[in-house]
Amino acid sequence: RKEVEQDPGPFNVPEGATVAFNCTYSNSASQSFFWYRQDCRKEPKLLMSVYSSGNEDGRFTAQLNRASQYISLLIRDSKLSDSATYLCVVNIPTGGFKTIFGAGTRLFVKA
């Protein structure tokens, strides 16, 4: 079983739609969680950190459920520019610490 699992998609949605991605992690000792965005094989960039209480940044909402070991990302009012791959990232404090990436969920927003 992979340490971080995501539905690879692709998700094809029209502009203005609301779309949600989930990510599950296997290590209950996982400490911190992030969503990164990667455009067309470029470098990943941090979209948002994920806090236990849930957090929102404009059209983006991230939630963490430690009991079920999953993280979610909700995008409201999708824009064409949201088309990208969304990577779920988990920090695991084993030994030193390890940052594990999910395989990513591909989103296409259509006009």
Place this chain on the structure above:
Amino acid sequence: GEEVAQTPKHLVRGEGQKAKLYCAPIKGHSYVFWYQQVLKNEFKFLISFQNENVFDETGMPKERFSAKCLPNSPCSLEIQATKLEDSAVYFCASTRDRGTGELFFGEGSRLTVL
């Protein structure tokens, strides 16, 4: 510098040749990570450093891969005797704080092994 600088952007090698990639982390960042991303988008962790010390090397295929971060020099990732399956984009990232900090990525080095 203000950004993670990776060189070269593209590298082509014949099978069995050596490949060496370089990464200059953001100034003040103590932690450096190397990741390999192959076509299916999987990010494979290779190795991390805290300054010049190996922090975690559990992802490294040790028989052909080696990496260093020496003082006052860019970090390097070297692949001896490259194989076709080493073709990938190799990303370097740095961070100031382990565990909770954002990883800042370089633009990656695309290695093609023919």
